[in-house]
Amino acid sequence: MMKIKVFLLCWVFTSVLCSHAQEFSVDLLSGRVAVAMRDDLSGLQPEVVEAFKKMAEAAAKEGVVLKVVSGFRSYSRQAEIWNDKYKTYRKEGLTPLQVVERITEYSTIPGTSRHHWGTDMDLVDEAAGETEGLLVADKFEDGGPFAKMKQWMDAHAGDYGFFLVYTNDPDRKGFHYEPWHYSYAPLSKPMLKAFLELELESLIEPAELYGGQLLRGRLLEAYKNEHIMDINPQLKN
Numbered sequence: 001m002m003k004i005k006v007f008l009l010c011w012v013f014t015s016v017l018c019s020h021a022q023e024f025s026v027d028l029l030s031g032r033v034a035v036a037m038r039d040d041l042s043g044l045q046p047e048v049v050e051a052f053k054k055m056a057e058a059a060a061k062e063g064v065v066l067k068v069v070s071g072f073r074s075y076s077r078q079a080e081i082w083n084d085k086y087k088t089y090r091k092e093g094l095t096p097l098q099v100v101e102r103i104t105e106y107s108t109i110p111g112t113s114r115h116h117w118g119t120d121m122d123l124v125d126e127a128a129g130e131t132e133g134l135l136v137a138d139k140f141e142d143g144g145p146f147a148k149m150k151q152w153m154d155a156h157a158g159d160y161g162f163f164l165v166y167t168n169d170p171d172r173k174g175f176h177y178e179p180w181h182y183s184y185a186p187l188s189k190p191m192l193k194a195f196l197e198l199e200l201e202s203l204i205e206p207a208e209l210y211g212g213q214l215l216r217g218r219l220l221e222a223y224k225n226e227h228i229m230d231i232n233p234q235l236k237n
C-alpha cells in the first residue's frame with residue numbers, strides 16, 4: 001500500500017513538473033518578453049547558456065572560439081530589421097510582394113523569429129579574426145574562415161543539444177541555408193510545439209510594419225508551412 005502511495009505521489013509530482021515545463025506564454029513565444037536577460041550571452045535562456053558554455057569549452061580545446069553574434073532578439077528589434085529591409089528593397093524597385101519574398105529569404109516576419117525564444121543563436125569562430133560580413137554561407141565552406149568551426153560543430157554540436165535549423169538540404173523550402181544559426185533542441189522543440197498552436201496572424205501587428213497588410217491568409221499559411229516548419233527534422237517533435 002505504501003509503495004503504491006509513493007508511486008502515485010511521484011507520478012503526480014512529475015506530471016505537474018512536466019506540464020509546467022511545457023507552458024510558454026504568447027509574449028515569450030513572440031518576442032515581447034525575454035525569459036532571462038543574461039548580459040554575458042545575449043539574453044539566452046539559462047539552460048541554453050549552461051549547455052553552450054560546456055560546448056564552447058570543448059571547442060576551445062581544439063582552437064575553435066565559439067562566439068554568439070546574435071542570441072535573443074525582441075519583437076521590436078525584428079520589426080526595425082523588417083522595416084529597414086522593406087524600405088531598401090522598395091527603393092530598388094521591387095513590388096511589395098517581391099519585397100516580402102526577398103526579406104523572408106533570411107529574415108523572419110516579426111513575432112515569428114526563433115531568436116525571440118532565447119534558444120537560438122548565430123555563431124561564428126572568434127579565432128578566425130574575421131570582423132565584417134560574418135554571416136555569409138561561403139565563409140563556412142572549406143577554405144573559408146569559419147570552415148574549422150563548421151567541421152567541429154558538425155561532429156560535436158549534437159552531443160550538447162545544438163542543431164542547425166536551416167540546413168543545406170536542397171529539398172528544404174523556407175529560409176535559405178544558414179550555417180551559423182543553431183538551436184538548443186531540448187528547449188526549442190517544446191517551444192516550437194507551443195508556437196504552432198498559436199494563430200500566426202494574432203502575433204503580427206500589421207500597422208507597425210511596412211507591407212503589413214500582406215501578412216495574412218494564404219501568404220501566412222505558406223510561410224508557416226515552409227519557413228517555420230520546413231527545418232532540420234531533428235528540431236521537430
Ligand SMILES: [Zn+2]
Pocket residue numbers: 070115121122180181
Ligand atoms: Zn539566426
